[in-house]
Amino acid sequence: MxxxxxxxxxxxxxxxxxxxxxxxxxxxxxxxxxxxxxxxxYRIFFVGIAILTLSPILAMLVYLPSRLLWRIPVPWIYGTxxxxxxxxxxxxxxxxxxxxxxxxxxxxxxxxxxxxxKDLIVTGLYKFVRHPLYLLVIIFLWLIPYMTDxxxxxxxxxxxxxIFGSIPEERKxxxxxxxxxxRYQQDVPRIxxxxxxx
Numbered sequence: 001m002x003x004x005x006x007x008x009x010x011x012x013x014x015x016x017x018x019x020x021x022x023x024x025x026x027x028x029x030x031x032x033x034x035x036x037x038x039x040x041x042y043r044i045f046f047v048g049i050a051i052l053t054l055s056p057i058l059a060m061l062v063y064l065p066s067r068l069l070w071r072i073p074v075p076w077i078y079g080t081x082x083x084x085x086x087x088x089x090x091x092x093x094x095x096x097x098x099x100x101x102x103x104x105x106x107x108x109x110x111x112x113x114x115x116x117x118k119d120l121i122v123t124g125l126y127k128f129v130r131h132p133l134y135l136l137v138i139i140f141l142w143l144i145p146y147m148t149d150x151x152x153x154x155x156x157x158x159x160x161x162x163i164f165g166s167i168p169e170e171r172k173x174x175x176x177x178x179x180x181x182x183r184y185q186q187d188v189p190r191i192x193x194x195x196x197x198x
Contacts, residue, residue, distance in 0.1 A: 003064045004153035010057045011157030017053060019165050021046050024172050039112035044105030057154070066148035080143040087140040090125060094132050097124045120177050122184060128193045130170075130184065134162035135191050166190060 020026055030038045072080050098121060101107040102114050125132035141155045170190070173181045189195050 003060075003066065004149045006064075007057065007060060007150050007153040008157050010060070011154060011161065014053055014057060015157070015161035015165055018050055018161075019168050021049060022172070023168060024175060037112075039115075040109050041105070043102070043108050043115065047105050061150055061154055064150055066150045069147045069149055069152055071147070072143075072145040077145050080145060084140050084143050087136045087143075090136045091133060091140075094125050094136070097121060097126075120173075120180055120184065122188070127188065129191055130188050131162070131166050131191050134166060135193075138162055138191075163191065 027038075027042055030042060095103060099107060099114070099118065102118065107114050125136075129135050138159050141158055144151060144155065147155075170185070174185075177184075
């Protein structure tokens with residue numbers, strides 16, 4: 001079956017698009033082409049494009065024919081679902097620790113300078129890893145109790161994006177926060193707790 005490969009290719013393309021749109025260079029190019037007012041809508045445009053382009057991939061996971069690879073049996077499934085629920089709670093708490101309205105791009109509609117002026121968050125789960133949202137999503141995905149070939153392809157591609165997509169994001173953070181972020185990189189692991197690597 002070619003469907004798992006289709007999911008891998010689709011997610012890889014999505015990851016490249018997402019990282020390209022998130023880069024400072026792309027945002028600066030948009031500012032050059034459309035003027036300073038683009039700062040007001042760029043983040044919400046970015047989030048909208050991310051959702052719009054991810055939706056067909058998620059639909060493929062639901063509607064494409066698939067082959068069951070494994071199912072987590074009782075009683076282990078209760079433990080894995082509990083860990084998934086904790087991951088969801090962690091995601092909510094971590095997103096709330098940031099400015100959620102700026103996260104989705106709504107605050108920028110009135111205050112376009114908010115992204116440049118926000119403080120680096122180093123508390124909460126950010127004390128343990130620099131990208132706690134990525135870690136929590138990875139945990140959630142790998143504990144899906146009913147794993148098919150196309151879902152596994154999605155999980156592998158997503159994990160790859162979080163690992164490799166965080167590299168350009170780290171460069172962007174160094175440009176924004178300078179030495180403060182470099183020190184943070186030295187003190188706190190990127191995605192996996194207790195494993196320090198830039």
